[in-house]
Amino acid sequence: MELEVESALRIAIMDWVRQRAEANGGFLHRQELLSFRIDGRDLPIIDFSRGIRNPAGFSSTLSIVSTANGPYDDAESEDGLLHYAYRKGDPWTGDNRKLRAAMETGQPLILFRKEVPNFYTPVMPVYVVDDYPEERSFIIALDEAFRFMGDVRRLEEPQREYAVRLAKQRLHQPAFRTRVLLAYATRCAVCTLRHGSLLDAAHIVPDGEPLGTPTTPNGLALCKIHHAAYDQNMLGISPDYRVAINRDLLEEVDGPMLKHGLQEMHGRALTLPRHRTDYPDRDRLAWRWERFVR
Numbered sequence: 001m002e003l004e005v006e007s008a009l010r011i012a013i014m015d016w017v018r019q020r021a022e023a024n025g026g027f028l029h030r031q032e033l034l035s036f037r038i039d040g041r042d043l044p045i046i047d048f049s050r051g052i053r054n055p056a057g058f059s060s061t062l063s064i065v066s067t068a069n070g071p072y073d074d075a076e077s078e079d080g081l082l083h084y085a086y087r088k089g090d091p092w093t094g095d096n097r098k099l100r101a102a103m104e105t106g107q108p109l110i111l112f113r114k115e116v117p118n119f120y121t122p123v124m125p126v127y128v129v130d131d132y133p134e135e136r137s138f139i140i141a142l143d144e145a146f147r148f149m150g151d152v153r154r155l156e157e158p159q160r161e162y163a164v165r166l167a168k169q170r171l172h173q174p175a176f177r178t179r180v181l182l183a184y185a186t187r188c189a190v191c192t193l194r195h196g197s198l199l200d201a202a203h204i205v206p207d208g209e210p211l212g213t214p215t216t217p218n219g220l221a222l223c224k225i226h227h228a229a230y231d232q233n234m235l236g237i238s239p240d241y242r243v244a245i246n247r248d249l250l251e252e253v254d255g256p257m258l259k260h261g262l263q264e265m266h267g268r269a270l271t272l273p274r275h276r277t278d279y280p281d282r283d284r285l286a287w288r289w290e291r292f293v294r
């Protein structure tokens with residue numbers, strides 16, 4: 001396949017992945033990725049058993065999967081880059097050759113974070129920026145600029161900070177959203193709205209505070225309006241899982257969004273996740289509730 005044709009195909013695949021993920025709430029189901037078709041032929045976007053997808057006819061890798069066991073994958077180093085181990089076997093042929101080709105041609109690829117069994121959070125485009133045969137690993141970055149920064153193991157402080165910031169925005173926040181939305185079965189915890197594209201993962205204790213971790217017990221699946229209201233302290237959630245609306249807002253008179261969307265939520269029981277381990281942490285809710293009642 002000519003490189004131009006391959007590049008166009010890659011862009012079309014990425015557009016489709018982006019659209020599907022946005023519609024779902026930031027993630028795709030395994031089956032959607034495996035049953036993808038384009039121009040009348042099957043072209044699975046992931047390789048379920050191998051974690052690296054090198055379609056026949058493609059000169060370089062299309063996608064890789066990284067499995068997250070905690071809030072941070074152990075393959076991610078503190079420098080904000082991903083250290084992706086060589087695939088089994090000969091470092092110079094097969095999968096490893098196609099990853100190296102991606103590095104040489106600068107072709108973008110898709111990184112799928114596997115957060116929850118069968119669900120994948122796409123992060124793209126990502127780039128293979130370096131190759132360390134002595135460590136048997138490739139370095140994957142979230143910005144093409146890292147291709148031109150020399151030895152990425154010895155980044156200057158500003159570049160390192162940039163990589164860490166990028167990882168947080170493009171890797172950890174989307175992964176947090178996937179975990180939280182799936183824990184809540186893709187429903188707003190306040191109003192039960194079921195459209196993934198209209199749902200966010202809200203932090204109970206904000207990012208930056210000691211307890212503000214990107215973990216499910218510090219998250220709530222909220223629709224956009226309830227997320228904004230929560231962040232503005234117009235809406236509170238008590239440690240016993242009750243929704244409350246700010247007193248001033250309760251007395252206001254306005255249209256149907258205020259009436260049905262906010263005032264009528266006052267006193268409602270929170271819709272909780274399926275599993276108890278995913279429940280919002282009561283101590284964190286109390287921390288936040290204190291700021292709401294104040």
Ligand SMILES: [Zn+2]
Pocket residue numbers: 188189190191192193222223224225226
């Ligand atoms: Zn809602």
